[in-house]
Amino acid sequence: MTHFVTLDVDERADRVVVTLDRPAQRNAITTEMIDELHAVCTRIEADPKLLLLTGRGEHFAGGADIGQLRTRTRHDALAGINRILFDRIGRLPLPTVAAVSGFALGGGAELAYACDIRIATTTARFGNPEPGLGIMAAAGATYRLPQLVGASVAKQVLLGGHVLDADTALRTGLVLDVVEPGNHVDAAHQLLDRIARSAPLALRLTKTIINSPGTHPFADDIAQAVLFETRDKHDRMTAFLEKK
Structure with a gap:
């Protein structure tokens, strides 16, 4: 694949490993990252492979870049910038796995929700604090999270501002497994190894x-x-x- 600025992309024989690579900013999602993730999707759609998505450092993704988000207008919202990408990830031909450590908040949580399966570390935290910033979680959380954890828990997160810790995420079915910090990517690879043995x-x-x-x-x-x-x-x- 081409050179990326916000991502580290490792294409292997049966899978593509994508690491969000802005650790100093808790891997906050920018428009450049959105564009680069679209490029990854284009490649996977042309040559279907499994996808492993994770974040560099302690966190998966702390949300969208607030500096960029503050300048967005209603025209940007109607364009569905983040939602279109996350829907596209959700439609990728073969299974996708998110390996989540630390914060998966806002757009970062919605990116994790878009994957088929999630594996978390004990430090993982899933939440959608958008209403506190005067907006809503509009990149898939309102329809994906209720499907994943049920309407009641989804409302606790989306309306009540509740953050799901790793144990709660496991109990509600949001994640498949919880492992110690640093082991989540290996656990995701083990899961993908098993999936890759299927037709x-x-x-x-x-x-x-x-x-x-x-x-x-x-x-x-x-x-x-x-x-x-x-x-x-x-x-x-x-x-x-x-x-x-």
Whole structure:
């Protein structure tokens, strides 16, 4: 991939590892970072791979850059600058994992919510303090967080200003696992190693159907029909039976 200013991008055979790289600013999300994340999405969409997203230093992302946010107008809001990116990350073909340490606040929390699975350290804190700054969490939190943790907990965060610590995030299902600080990226890689052993097309179709609104039994049938005819399915089941 090209050179990035706000990101460290490591493209591997089966995954792309993206590290938000503004540690002195708690990896605050800027318009430049948004543009660079769009470039990463373009690459992954063209050549589907797993994604691991994390932050440099003690924090995942402390939110959007307030200096930039203060100057945004209603025209910027209507353009959905952050929301469009996070929706795009949510639609990436293969599974995405966020490895979260420290603060995931505001836009940083919404970026983590956009990933399929989250792994946290004991220091992780998820929150959306936007109303205290005169705005709302408008980059996906209002529809993603209720799906992840339920409407009641989402309202506690989005309306009550409650910050979810790592234990609460685990108990409410927001994160898959909680590990000691410094171990979250390795834990995310271990999860991705397990995911990578599955059939890519099966993962892609499953994610597409999960993310589709409503119930879709016929879509399940069609996707399964496609998978039943693949060589990958035949080879995997043959290997399973021979091993058994």
